[in-house]
Amino acid sequence: MATKQHDVLIVGSGHSGGMAAKILTEKGLSCLMLNAGPEADLQRDRTMKSAHELPYRGFGQPGRLPHVFQANEFNANQWVDEKENPYTHPPEAPYNWVRVRLLGGRSLFWARQSFRLSDYEFKPADIDGTGDNWPIALADLAPYYSRVEQIFRVSGRKEGWPQFPDGDFTDSSFPPDSESIKRFTEVATKKGIGVSKWRFAQGRDGLASSINLLLPDALATGKLDIVENAIVREITVDKNTGLANGAYFLDRHSGREMHVKARVIVLAAGCLETTRLLLNSGICNSSGVMGHYLVDQMYGVSVVASVPEARDGKAPENLMGGSAFMPRFRNLSKKDKRDFIKGYCLHVSSGGDASPHFFPLYGEELQRKLDGYAGSCVSAGIFGERVPRYENHVRINNDVKDAWGIPVLHIEARDSENEVNLRRDAANTAEELFHGAGWEVICKTDQVNPPGYSIHEVGTCRMGDNPKTSVLNKWSQAHDMKNLVVVDGASFVSSGWQNPTMTILSLSMRASEHLGEEMRQGNV
């Protein structure tokens, strides 16, 4: 049978792959998208159930998803099965690799927080000497951020703060703050900490995903073919040109292997799957840094306080409810001397309940406590920046293979003293602010969940101007292979404290536009 020829092979269908497909097909290029999992049908594949109707009463099958703390028995089937798709890590250094292989990938389930990186992240070497510069600055990416924010309909409040670049928001209206949020804002502001609002992708029809905001446009061009259940094993290379020329892939059900050819390969499988594929293919690593500088954000530091006037169900109207957001406020000037570099943001929510494990109580005594504190709680959590370090890395573990015989990743990531000091400051600061508001702190932890838990892993194919110290150039093309482009989070030089999706989307849009133009001119 004659097979259809495509200009571009895109591996992965999440936000980054969806954006590449949209941009490239709208430029008239034919694209083939291979996705490792099936398409979900939200009607067929989901149903309301009671926990007692489930086989394990809501606990989930023991041992099935040991690294996915977000999993429960209701959503267990949306995550990648860890037995089919294992990975390894040192026993004393757990790593939570949280994956989705459904069509649309993790874009189906993200938290929709939508921030831009600032030049504190893009140019740290220039600003305060605390890290490597990216080969691009905010000004290079700002036009793409703007377009992405329009597509995803991002709401937010403009502040004019350099560490928190404003976006082109489609909605800037927020309901009035509750009295508790007003009080908190007053306390924080007096300490010089700016308080803003969450920036949120509204999307359309309840979704802000590749499958509803990006891929339909690509399909409408008639230039995109999507194949589901296609697990890419290896990128192939033309021996004469040294360029990528296609990929071997396996049918997820039968294991049947096929080979597809393309002029250009775009990798959008997610930071670590993309890196695994490149390492298994043995390409694009003349620098030796591929797999290194794995980084994500610290999540888990949390402080909960109770507002005394709101206890026992006596909260006056408008006292509780609402939220506040404090973008990074540490180490913004050289005068700010801390025992750590970088910073963190604080998310604050008002009006919650206390959790039973906050109290060393049981039985009726515990229930009285929970009843009394119901609705009176204000919680603070952080996303804290981890510093990229060469020793935090992934490599191929040839001793372990997945269900399709493909060698898995071994992941090693550990925190340094900087991370420990940063999260201690975060917990102490939140506690201080709550005390300043006159509230009782009922729970505080400066511990974090294992690396990876934030599902913001980035950095293992970092971009840079120097081919000896980076994998990709500033257009996300491999230094070693100009027709191979990485559009997911693997290209990041640092994570920042910001949720990465807007940056991934904007980088993918920018890289795809450049790629399309290079192909049109015959340079690729």
Add this chain to the structure above:
Amino acid sequence: MKRRKFVQNLLAAPAVAPLAAQTQNQQQRPSTQPNTPARQVPQQPHEMAQLAVTEVDLVAPTQPRFFTPDQFSALQKLAAVLVPPLKGKPGAMDAQAPEFLDFLISVSPEERQSLYRNGLESLNRAAQDQFHTNFHGLEAKQIDTIIRPLLVARYWPQDMPDDPMKHFMAQVHDDLRTATANSREWAENGSASPTGGRVRRFNRGRGMYWRPVDPVVRG
């Protein structure tokens, strides 16, 4: 518009293609064996009756089989003390939480099994050492003497203490609460709003369940 249409189509898709339509398609499909006189393929029904079926927990209790009788009796006592019936809602014993946990732990990783077995054994030993009876035979004050020093405040449910007995007490307390709040007995009992913990996470025991999506099945 294209995006909106796409999602509307997605949401409008029927949960299951009508069986009648499926069978009609089969009948219209041209036969690959036109000369075969009598096909042995059984006729598919045009409609299938939906019969009422009964939930298994309504007809039979769970048969405990993992813990020893002494361990299980200690677990029952813990259930009665840690999660008693309150505010008209069933307690852990009403919800048969010990029986369910006997099953759950029996299919759990060995580490969790050891945590439970050692924890329950330790409670029985402490009861013998301090009060010369097993844990199940203790009175409320005696139980409090043993377990209160073992309770620890935590922020995250998975943030377990290093001390094995404190770890066990945190785990069994969480598990008993969840097994109770996620039980049929709890779901059927009144409209009192539960407070805290996984009950709220599952919206009073109900949630959007993802079925297995196109699972890989190998022979």
